[in-house]
Amino acid sequence: MSFNTFGHTFRTTTWGESHGPALGCTVDGCPPNIPLTEADIQQWLELRKPGTSKFTTQRREADLVKILSGVFEGKTTGTPIQLMIENTDQRSKDYGDIATSFRPGHADIAYHLKYGHRDYRGGGRSSARETAARVAAGGVARQVLAALAPDLKITGYMVQMGTKTIDRSRMDLSTLSDNPFWCPDPVAAVEWAGYLDELRLSHNSVGAIIEVVAEGVPPGLGAPLYAKLDTEIAAAMMSINAVKGVEIGEGMAAAMLTGVENADEIRMGNDGPRYLSNHAGGILGGISTGQPVVVRFAVKPTSSILTPRETVNLQGEEVDLITKGRHDPCVGIRAVPVGEAMMACVLLDHLLLDRAQTGGQRGTIG
Amino acid sequence: MSFNTFGHTFRTTTWGESHGPALGCTVDGCPPNIPLTEADIQQWLELRKPGTSKFTTQRREADLVKILSGVFEGKTTGTPIQLMIENTDQRSKDYGDIATSFRPGHADIAYHLKYGHRDYRGGGRSSARETAARVAAGGVARQVLAALAPDLKITGYMVQMGTKTIDRSRMDLSTLSDNPFWCPDPVAAVEWAGYLDELRLSHNSVGAIIEVVAEGVPPGLGAPLYAKLDTEIAAAMMSINAVKGVEIGEGMAAAMLTGVENADEIRMGNDGPRYLSNHAGGILGGISTGQPVVVRFAVKPTSSILTPRETVNLQGEEVDLITKGRHDPCVGIRAVPVGEAMMACVLLDHLLLDRAQTGGQRGTIG
Amino acid sequence: MSFNTFGHTFRTTTWGESHGPALGCTVDGCPPNIPLTEADIQQWLELRKPGTSKFTTQRREADLVKILSGVFEGKTTGTPIQLMIENTDQRSKDYGDIATSFRPGHADIAYHLKYGHRDYRGGGRSSARETAARVAAGGVARQVLAALAPDLKITGYMVQMGTKTIDRSRMDLSTLSDNPFWCPDPVAAVEWAGYLDELRLSHNSVGAIIEVVAEGVPPGLGAPLYAKLDTEIAAAMMSINAVKGVEIGEGMAAAMLTGVENADEIRMGNDGPRYLSNHAGGILGGISTGQPVVVRFAVKPTSSILTPRETVNLQGEEVDLITKGRHDPCVGIRAVPVGEAMMACVLLDHLLLDRAQTGGQRGTIG
């Protein structure tokens, strides 16, 4: 059984392979009467699309989205929205070796073992191209959020590339689009460019850590116990290709704190409780508190590299493999808009879930 | 909407509050003809139950499980299995203050905001007592795994308590039950005892990191893309109370690796591919490879402490709160058997899912 | 895989066997702050419970429901509600023959073929006793509906027993509780008593048709295309033991109508559209229109009868079987409150689903 759907009420089913004719998704459960055009979605796809700098794959895809259903006269109808992106720059000949040998650290061998038959071209279904469909779905989610939770704002950026981290004292989110890394630290961004160039030219790749913050999240979102908001965000991020770790708030570092330190103390603000810190990442007991929701996730380095690595082939022969083709030296870069899109989808899903159960009513304080 | 069910084919629905008459779970989708007695489940509950050392809550619960359905003449029938554990040592009077004030860092305020009405006694539904039901479900899963995947072995242990980590060169899993921490490093275990005692006596608590390893996992488990095995394990662990970070294999550290380093190179072994390293934690493309599956998760410190913390009450007044009652100074300790149980449930679920889609057939190499 | 859960947002998971220690259900997703006591639920269980007349099984069960979780200080908390009913009058010795022979027309043989191992006592999981859990869940649903849709009223009754139908010109719903059949036609009720007595004394049983009508259903409920309201109601009724046919509105007779006849013409009433007929049973395109929702379902005759029938046993020997034990001569009678309960659950589920997607907003006319 495969699962290509995420979300409970705002449900996205993605489909498509890297080198097939097209890829896309069906967004089901979208509220009606939401303004939606292809341009509304395209703006987000532009941020993820390949070939925009030397630090991403040189594959040239326009990534133009078409709305095939669910929208009439510029507004959603409540019926399923089909979004299709045609593939136009496949170069399948690059993948001759991959057809019969398994890239170490890549999904190749696992798909072969499970299914016995796979579209190996460009990684097929396991390619990061699938994330275009997520970004498209996220574009729909953002339109709905703009209507239902207009104060909600989602921002993603890279906080670590390989061994290089940002200096949070220099963080300036207004500089994110000034560099090709979504790096909020302008000094680090310069350093990263040299670092990644070196890795790229030495036929290597590197991992990264992305942080996504959602401000203006209404309190009360989350469906304990098995759809706690942190669980859902963790699952959403972990479902992105190459992600191997997820942290909410303090994340793994929470282990090092004492109870005295970790307590996000509370005072009364003008419009309700005001928290003196946010170790919890905006989520307590699986439910949003009104503080910013903060997630970080680690993206492993691209496994498709030009440096030879030891592996085996279909015949069980031991071989050395070099992966040709056009690959991202740091696939984490393009994961930034993907992480934002997943955050938008999860928050909208839970906003809808919450109004199912509570009708959006809130307990009062004071 | 609340979600108290986890799993797709092997589905567990938990219910119950800390101070209600009972708690338990319904296990649905269990294969028939599996030997199952209350004792088979009880052995795992014994490992999690409170009051076994001074390092866990002093609440005395026998945690005796009763099977109310789904088992006939000592074997499962394929119908839902109801497991009930009666609460016997509630001391609700300890919770007077909690009724009207919100513990900082605790689910209290979030539940209040979402639902407006909550069973505050002992944390109600958000209490770690709920994990008893998970351990019971895990006991059922282990019986099924023993029949369907007899080589599969799951082991959990603590690798960090607060700022104290184990020394992996001293790891000896045979010593896990020699100390009250499931600590695999006998030297660290001694140190931790003093460290935690000090914290406890100073009215504080501390976080921890748990690692769970599953050996003998068949290749081919995992349902890409949105039920990738790492996604599912991450969600399972993140759904446990107080967990704020999850890592598969290298986890967050994968960000620091280069593609050359991160490649788990492959050679041919006697019975199939043999990997030279396991950065991936046994999962590639969301599918198990046959290597050990490795997860780590961070548990934040218990928020219920005797040190006063600033907070607000229902009336919106700013108050200082001390949490009385009987609490774990390191709730991570008892999370070890819970993590094992969640791993057992996820792996069984995916073993069943996989035989739905592929019939358990595997691609061949060599 | 087994499925013992129904509903999407208001989800009920039932468990338990006819002769096990108890049966019950978990109701998940219930809105918070709804007044709920055991008495609120018990009143509905009284209507379904066995042994109330000579026309139902003589098994004596008090069917007392206990609320084990999810309710605090008389109101729901939004967490899962566990409802348990203990079995007290099992007489398993009646079932000696059933252990090894398969009742013709009964689930016996199908359960054996599928699972290989079954609790044969009293039909085990396939017993109509399971419907007590549905009625309990329906009791919770009714409390929520009373708060969210106070004008909604659900009424079930029997319109046919065997070959005897009611005369709709004599229908008087105020007489339902005057006879043991929920028969709305007082004249037919008298006739049915003699008819069923004769069947019962001749060691036979008989089928029935139940009609359930929901008035005051808000327009807009239903989730096309695969959770159309008629689909959901049909599935709910077909999931009841022994049901083999379901009709919405005209039902099977819709086949005989022409388009001219079947059109439910519309005029404007004081508060919106007014329909001149209700062939559609209150549902168009899978969505409620505001008209009464009407469903009928057929219950087959009890297969456990004292008349010998040809069958086979576990050893594959051909035998004649008489079913002892205490059985309903017309199991359709007790299906009336069950049908009502399922209707309540489905309507509430869709009311919650609808407010997830549309927020309960409606298109306007005029």
Add this chain to the structure above:
Amino acid sequence: MSFNTFGHTFRTTTWGESHGPALGCTVDGCPPNIPLTEADIQQWLELRKPGTSKFTTQRREADLVKILSGVFEGKTTGTPIQLMIENTDQRSKDYGDIATSFRPGHADIAYHLKYGHRDYRGGGRSSARETAARVAAGGVARQVLAALAPDLKITGYMVQMGTKTIDRSRMDLSTLSDNPFWCPDPVAAVEWAGYLDELRLSHNSVGAIIEVVAEGVPPGLGAPLYAKLDTEIAAAMMSINAVKGVEIGEGMAAAMLTGVENADEIRMGNDGPRYLSNHAGGILGGISTGQPVVVRFAVKPTSSILTPRETVNLQGEEVDLITKGRHDPCVGIRAVPVGEAMMACVLLDHLLLDRAQTGGQRGTIG
């Protein structure tokens, strides 16, 4: 919330409107290594496509299916299969009146009330054109069934049109394609042609009853209690446009039978139990017995007719409405291949579900 997905393990999500650019479906969970080409699917679409006789809509659609994903080198890969059918013969100008007036007996008004905004052209999402996607999904299911259950055979036909029924003594399934009605009674087929012509020319339409029989269904399929095989088939059929009643085996007539009559007595055959009758329609306790599975469903008459009917418009004015456009005088005709497709999907879904839980093992008799 809308639900455009059906199936549990073999899951189909449909999308598209009558007059949008395209419609289609995503089939997820398909087993890998199944031979599949567009021609394999197209053969079934040919049976449903419009414009093949004067008794169906005169809209001319080639209904050519394209496979956009999930198939590589002629075999399924286990990843989602996207099937797209482009709309080519929309004539939206026919729908001017429909934009603002509600056809009596049609989904128009219900969609308007629920969503406030709808694609009215050709019925939009509520159009029977959506069933093309179901037939395409059914084509995939049939390929998988051919591999996993080669003896399984599904046949649909019409047993009643309006007031005209077939004579079962004349039934000859080899004549189904000799008439435009899938009528198995050659004498009735002639009569029906005249009857429907008359209705059509008098600007009227009529309902129908379809029967679908599946032979060679393995015993053990079905997931009690809330995914009983009869429940699942009923839901599948009821989800088809215009269906208002569903019967399994005896269906509504089961109410008239006594227990003595309804018992499907059992003898031993050469290869297991042999049933002397099939009142149960091949399903007991929600589980297939190995007998033919029999379902009937009633399709109401097309509501779009040229005879004027009283209704209201958006402004709340009372108007008389004639529906222009190209409509089926008996939409039941084209429901025959749709019913077959739904049966194929449900049976495959349950075959996969069953191997998840039981591994396909069966209890033995004799």
